[in-house]
Amino acid sequence: MGRLQQPMMTRKLEQGAVIYSEGSTIKEISIIVKGSVKASGNYGENIINTGNVIGILDLGTGRYLYNYIANEETLICYFQIETVEDVCNVMAADASYPGMIISSLGKQMISLAGEFEKLKGLSEEIYNFVNEEYAEYKNVCEGYHKESATIKRIEALEEIDEDSIIVTSDLDYYVNLDLIPLETKKKFYASNEYVMMTEIKRIQEYAFEITEAYEIVIAYVNRVKDALFAKDEDNLFMRLAELAFLINESNGDIALIWSRIKNIADFVTNEKCIEQSALPVLVGHFKTKIKVGADLDDEQSNLTRQYTLDQIKGARILAKNSLDTILDYSEIDKEKGDKFKQYLTVYNSLPDKFATTDEVDKLRKAITKLFYEIYELVFFKSEETNVAEPIIDMFLNYGYVDERFVTESQLLQLIYYKRDDTKSEYPIYSMKEWLQEIYHGKAEPSKNEFDLDYIGVLREKKKTHHVSEAEEKAYMSDIDGRVRFEITNMFRVANRVTSGKVLTFCPVLHKDLIVGSIDKFIQQKASIEKAYEELQKIDYSLFYRTILYHDSSKGITKEYVEKKVLPITILMPNVGTKGTMWQETSGVKKDTPARFALPILSKETPEELLIHVVGRYRWEICRNIQGVYWSDITEKSLTSEYYDYIQFYKKNRDISVQVKEKIRNEIAKARNNYREVFVQDYIQWIKYEAKGASRLNKVARTILMTYCPFTKEIRSDLANFPAFSDLIEKYELQLAAKIKKIENSYVSIRNSGGKITKELEDNLEFYKQ
Known part of the structure; x- marks a missing residue:
């Protein structure tokens, strides 16, 4: 490489020896020659094995991201380093280093990104958990005929602002990079210094991006945690304890209250990311104040309240x-x-x-x-x-x-x-x-x-x-x-x-x-059916397909009608957090049902699971029906208009500079997947826009009103909202024209001696929704 090689030094470490401390300034990087190193800290933990590198991923932040501790007797070779450019000098020490180091960085990115995805899931989980436990607290108070307290922290809680979390790194890229044989990577990255350094810098930038996003999410999680337990009174733990002391003084049974406190404690202790130092102190203090003889941890007593001894x-x-x-x-x-x-x-x-x-x-x-x-x-x-x-x-x-x-x-x-x-x-x-x-x-x-x-x-x-x-x-x-x-x-x-x-x-x-009772996780068929019904109360045309209908015996030669085709839902035997749109039709015919898969056990409601799934379904069924013309703007459709909107949003004069920046961020978050950008807009459309809360820009709103229209009742409610009035007026005019055309066609069928079948009646009723 034509550079002065960095001097390589070695260091032998006993098991448990601290190599680098989290947060300290980076002064050297190391390659593990023998043994393994445990990396642990605020960004999770993982084991780094022989042949991998320590410190280069961290270099982009200027500090070590983890506590690096020898997991066993370990030998490392290390290089003194101050800047990213110094990495080139390290590479000069051995032609195999570039590929080896980038391979190691890829593995560490998988771990870091995986921990971040878990943390993002926790932010949503703890928000839902707090609200569920707050509702349970009110139910417990009602059961004891006591007035529940208002917990201001919970009342003021909001879901995490997704727009504040920008992560553009592609986890799939690093998973696939890891699959490439090491020898291939060694040859490739040793062959071109510019490519090698660009790869390293990009990984470091992504690492820096994730750590910044990590800090935002962890701060949110621990802010929400204060609504569960803290040393002041405005939290769930203290209010439950307050109720328990009151009931216990009158010799009442506090088992229900303890089950809620224990549920909070179990949830918190199962999540290492949540700051929990005050929790054992609070639980210990609670137990000392309860009268002797209250068997708080006797699960058997709780079971016998729900099941007979013979059942157990x-x-x-x-x-x-x-x-x-x-x-x-x-x-x-x-x-x-x-x-x-x-x-x-x-x-x-x-x-x-x-x-x-x-x-x-x-x-x-x-x-x-x-x-x-x-x-x-x-x-x-x-x-x-x-x-x-x-x-x-x-x-x-x-x-x-x-x-x-x-x-x-x-x-x-x-x-x-x-x-x-x-x-x-x-x-x-x-x-x-x-x-x-x-x-x-x-x-x-x-x-x-x-x-x-x-x-x-x-x-x-x-x-x-x-x-x-x-x-x-x-x-x-x-x-x-x-x-x-x-x-x-x-x-x-x-x-x-x-x-x-x-x-x-x-x-x-x-x-x-699973945290708590498993029966609260089971996705019941009735609940899933209700979720489907609720979605169709907003997006009434969701499961309708346009098909060609004819019945010569009734005098009907050719009519296009809307046919309702409900999806098949398959419940996977797992504890999960996501639904998936597996296929938009069940066969070659366009009127065969879609197939959706959901976890049979989930903390998410069926509505939350399905809203993402039907958003993807909306896109894929349109793409399937349009075939090769799905992105051709001359063939008007949901996908072609949306594709055109995203592809040329920078040149669109109807979109402000601020909105263009927001769209750019949304595209980055979706990793340039136009379907996923649409899905996020569709979720906003169903959850917020249907209630009059403006979340979308004018162009996206117009497309969704055209192809995913609200029911007549919602349109009527939104008609006086400035953001919707013109769109709804235009939609109603087009709808009236469509209904008139259908009615005239049906008059022609009757005048020719034909008969209006149920299929035709249902089609007209569809347009009147």
Whole structure:
């Protein structure tokens, strides 16, 4: 490289030795020659193994981001350094360093970005948790016939301002960078200094960007935490304690109050990011003031209030050695079964099951691989025997594997949960029920990641190599093969996606994923149906498709009508935070139902899960129907107009400079994915604009009013709002013209001796909504 090489020095460290302290000024960087280093601090923790670098990721901030501590006896070689440019001198020491260092930086970015995503999830989680516990506090007060106090901190709480968090780094890029063989990276980055330094600087910029965003979110989390517990009176803990002291003085039972306090304590102690030093002091003080004899930690007493002793005893007997029951039922190879048990034992002993270290990641992958193999065997066995067994159903529907992995209360709730089996027009299935639909030939398997369905894969096979008529017939009639196709191509991927924990996903149900009662997490079919109905009370045309209709026997030759096509909803057996729009149609025909996947257990409401899903559906169904013209502005559609708006917003004179800057930030947050920009606007449209709260710019609002119009009732309410009045007036004129045209067409049908069918009546009624 033509530079003076930096002198390399070595340092041998005993286990536990501090290498660099979090926040201290960077004076050197190190390469781990032997052993491993634990990085921990405000930005999470991870293990950095042999061959990786310490300090270069941090260099962009000028300070060490973590406490770097020798995880075992460790040997490092280190270089004194002051600026990013000094990195070039380090590179001169060895041609393998550039690739090795960038590979290490990529791994550390995955860890940092993963921790940030978890923290962002926590900011929403703690906000919802505080409000839920506040509502529970009011219910408890009502139960004790006491007046609840107003907690100003909670009343004033607002969700975190997403616009203040700008993170443009692409996590998928670093995940894929990590997949490239190290030797390839060494050769590539050693070949060009400019490319190597540009990559390093970009990673450092992203790291700086994430740490700044991290500080914003952590400050918000700890501000919300004060509404849960603090040393003053304006928080939930103190108000619950105040109520407990009052009830206890009159010898009342404070078990309900304690359950709320314990729920707060459990939530906080499970989240390392939340500052919690005052919590044990407050809990200890609370316990000392309660009269002796109040058995606060007796979970048994709480269980007996909900279940009979016979139910508790029966559940314990039923669930005893659940894992052995599942493995025996599956008839999996004993060696594999023993490995699965071994992996789960190690997993259950982990202090942090969401760690991003290589060792824990390998463990989760090993568990996941065997889980799906066992799942497939268990499903086929359950269909062959046709015998309902609670533990087997819990495994298939919730991912339950072992009674040790859940609390006794959660176990009882799962066993005695009464599922909602009422018939509904909405096709909603648990994973077991959905696989049964395919097994019994009532549904076709879903598409795979390459957008090919079961028949599409056969066509590809026929293109690439000869498939005999007998092989084709066997493939088409292979019911077991269809189920395996669904498990491999949809279930495995959708299960991970809906978990919301792409980097730390493990498919087994574990109490560490759930705070409090499991029955509050179960997504009930009735609640999902209600969420769909509520969405359609705003966006009434959401699930309608335009189709060509004719009935020569009734004198109808050609009419375009709106047909309602409700989506299929499949509940993945996981504890998750996201829904996914898996495919916008179920087949080649445009009037087949979409397929959505949701987690069966989630702290999110069905409305929150579905609003993101239907936003993506809105985009993808339009793109599907428009085909190659989806972005062609000469063919007016939702996607073409929105694509044109985003692509040319900088030149749009109807958009102010301030709004253009906001759009630029939104595009950056969506990583230049136009669909995701639309989804965020759609969410604003449903949640806020429908109530008259202006959140969108004029151009976006016009597009959404055109293609995702509000119901007549909402339009009437918004007609006097300046931001909506002109748009609604124009929409109503166009709608009136459309209705008039349809009515004239129906008059022509009648005059020709035809008959207006229910389909035509429903179509006219649709436009009058």
